[in-house]
Amino acid sequence: MSTPVISLRGVGKRYIKYSDQPMLMTAALRWRQRTKRSELWAVRDVDFDVDEGESIGILGRNGAGKSTMLQMLAGVTAPSSGVVHVDGRVSPLISVGVGFHPELTGRENVYVNGTILGMPRKTIERRFDEIVAFAELENFIDTPVKFYSSGMFVRLGFSVAIEADPDILLVDEILAVGDFAFQLKCYERMQKIRERGTTVVVVSHNLGGLRTFCDRGIVFDHGRVVHDGSMFDAIGSYHQLLAVSEADASGDPTEQRQELGSVEIIESRLVDADGSPAAHVNAGDTLVVRATIRAGRDIERPFSGIIVSTDDRDICVYSDSNRNQPHPPLRAGEVQTYEARIPANFPTGSYTVKMSFHRHVDDYRTVPLGRTPPVSFYTTGRPLVGGLADLAAAFTATSATG
Amino acid sequence: MTPTQASAGALDAGAEVLPREDFVVTTSTEPVAKRPARQRDHAAGFELSGPGTPLPALLSTLWRTRQVLFVLARKDFFARYRRTSLGLFWALGLPLIQAVVLTVVFTHVVRVGRVVQSVQGGHHFSYAVFIYSGIVGWSFFSTNMPGSATSVVDGSGLAGKIYFPRLMLPLLVVVTGLYPLIISLGVLFLLTLALQHSVGFEFLFVIPATVLVVGISAAFGIALSALHVYFRDVKFLVQAVMSVLFYATPIIYSLSNAPASIRPFISFGPMAGPIELFRMATVGADSAWPQAVAGGVVWFTVAMALGLYLHSRFDRVFVDRL
Structure with a gap:
């Protein structure tokens, strides 16, 4: 067994809330009185390891620390305490519009985005057709991306990120934007790259998708890990959190x-x-x-x-x-x-x-x-049931050839 | 396993899937399978345990990802001229028009050339070339400074999602500015040839001049972009300083025109050094050029040291304040 791809030890992230005007002006005005700084631990005491090829889903209510966690895994922000160790190249699925230049064509943006994600030019050239085919944008690849729909953006972004062939793919909610067929295709492609040893971390509220794709679920609440185990149990634990929070809300006089x-x-x-x-x-x-x-x-x-x-x-x-x-x-x-x-x-x-x-x-x-x-x-639910409710219909087949 | 079987497998796991024909995925994935086995990219890994990044690590990451800088710079430059009917002509046309205007104004309308010439050792030169060689360096500095000072904050969209050394953002502005600078240097060459009737080997002084002006702009950009994250006043301070600095830099006048009492300050201005080198390449520098160039080197060193210190200290936490 190789060493873990991601390893977190005692990781915490503290944000300091400053007033709206923390600049020289207020510093001068409040020279004597101590400025009150309120601290907020967005993530606290987090320990976990992720092995090569694992797919983990991160769940939690809004503000539970999921996005901060993802930012630390991407190396975008450093922890205030503890150690984040990432062994390999991370490729985040860049959200809609970010990193795409509206005036440039889809083709040019593939090169720009691919380069940002760490692909050498040669590799981009080699995989270009595949990127375009996966995004289903053959007819629009020479159109400036500002004429793209949000679904086209997501498709192109996903396609580039996944062809960047990272060691770790970070997926943040954005798949919700693509249409259903494309989501399915993405999950399937992620399954494929996992077989080659890519580790996938998904943050999503789409429990159906998480349950299909992730083996392991980590549930965050108030910045702490409250559950780390199978995805099935993680969803149960997440729902308990939701139930608790709604019980709190019912005390609300309004x-x-x-x-x-x-x-x-x-x-x-x-x-x-x-x-x-x-x-x-x-x-x-x-x-x-x-x-x-x-x-x-x-x-x-x-x-x-x-x-x-x-x-x-x-x-x-x-x-x-x-x-x-x-x-x-x-x-x-x-x-x-x-x-x-x-x-x-x-x-x-x-x-x-x-x-x-x-x-x-x-x-x-x-x-x-x-x-x-x-x-x-x-x-x-039962497999292969769609729509809003399961009619539990009974089906029969009777031969009529006589 | 064929793709169809694969999707059926996913369905068994309890996906909420509508059993419709067009949801069956048929993308070929053979090429992925054909790729060589993955090698974990250890070099791209990182270990974070606090806000600071050691400077050597920062610079080596910058070097490893330098390609991004040039791809983005090219994109930024060429995207500017998209959807204009004259396209790239504007990149060439603007400095050309500026040069023509300067020539007409200072040879036919305002004849201040003599005042400058009288203190420039008396030899004859074109005042239009004199000014244009000042403008080339100055406009590089003054057009890129505001953008590079705010670059880290402006780049927050991308920076919040993906890591790259934040140094790259101010550098990107400066590198993008190289395209118009090179065009301006070509125009400077033509203008010198047209008005001075000869261009000698001294024109090669544009090389150290360019290096110095780009170096100082990059150093200022790196330092200011870090400061701007914490003190948003920097943006306006830069604008204010620029308007003062235009007159406190020997662009439309020569160092020797300045009163003796303030001359040391002017020759120590951040842009005096590069501009004197540009003059040396075209009309001849002022006698005080060594002080000016030394001053430029000092500005570069101080700003670069401050900038690299700030970036290595806050590189991974800038995003918390964006």
Whole structure:
């Protein structure tokens, strides 16, 4: 076994927040009083090794330290404590537009970008056709890149980065920009270069993609590693973090006052059929959303609903108890627990679920009263299912040749 | 394994994939497979344990990646003339027009040439050539200084994503400026030939002159670009100093025209040395040229030492303040 490609020991990165005008002026004005410097550890006490050919996914909420981590792996910024050791050439997938000169053609930009990524001119010439073919830009390669769509940018950028044949490829979110077919193609190409010993580090919120591509997941929270292990477990750990943060958010008074404030959400949670908290379910499992509310006033004809949405806020399904299964009337101050059971018939991915409360004014008009904060969960779906929900359709084939 | 099988493998792992024909990847990957086995590029690796980068390491990385400098410089220069109908003519045309204007103005309109000549040892020379040889060096310095001083901050888009020695950013501005400088030197040669009627071997003095003006500009650029990250005032300070320095440099007058009381300061100005060398190549230098050149070398040394110190200290942490 060769030595690790990446090795981090006790790595921390501290940022110092300065006031907006830290220049000579303020220095002179505050000559005597000590300037208050607030420190922020974006990354702290991080240790891990990455071996040749591994593919790791880095997960975490916004501000968890993922980007700082990536910057240190790229060598763009140095740690404030500890040691970052990188043995090999790093090639970051340069984000859209960065490093591309708008007036130059795709062809010229391939040379410029390739050179920045450390490819000798000869190598670029040799691989030029492949770069263009992979990016599917044969017809536009002599067009100035300012006429490119963002998808074309990403394709060209990815293509150059991957043909730079680095020892370590850093991929930051940007694949989300390309269309689905191209994403798949990229993941496949990354798989190929891994076989040749390239190490790949991906930072993404696209859990489906991470799970397909990465063997190992590292979850960051507040700058620290909270999980380092298989990608499957990492996604579970990440979802727990999300669930915790949403529980925090539900303490936010503005959340409770929304929608007329006539119901107060006391508690809401997502559990599985056994009653234990659910963050990670398999398709077809039963999910139970349970919410306890206190009525702020008398409510004659209450009913509840549930909304399941994807990561990107597309609503998958909405369903409510409505007229057919009316809830009993509520008196002011009364506390009631509602439950909704649904089969988790969704394709692989992250979802959020919310319970909503309404009342009937008459048989046709309704008024919303309140809504629980979203709770997120991750579904491992059946293979080859796409769209927003899995219809669990049954298929048959019958011979009709007689 | 064929590509189709490969994608089917990915699907089994639970990908959210729509089973549509056009999502099956059919790119040929044979050429990748044909490549020789990977050799880990140990030289490109790095170990970071604090903000400082030892100077030798910084310079060796710069040397290893020097190709980037020239590719980017060429790109920056040629991209300037994209979408202009006259294209590269502008690169040649502007200094040419400037030279013609100077000639017309100072031979037919404002006849101040005699004042300069009287103190320049009395020999006859063209005042237009005199001024143009001053302008060549000065405009290189004054057009590239503001850009190189802010280059590290301006380059933050790229610098935040990928590492290269940040020294490269101010150097890039200076190297890009070499293209117009070389064109101007050609124009200077033609102008000297046209107005002085002879160009001798002394014209070779443009070589040390160019080296000095490029060296000083690079040194200033390196030092100022580092300072500018922490003190954004540098940008405006440079603009202010430039407008003063134009008059405090012997461009439109000769060193000997300056009053004796301030002459030492003027001959010690950062651009006095290169300009005297350009004069030596064309119309003959002022007698005080050795002081001016020595002054230029001192400016170069001090600025370069400061610049390299700052860059080796903050190279990997500039990005935190961009």
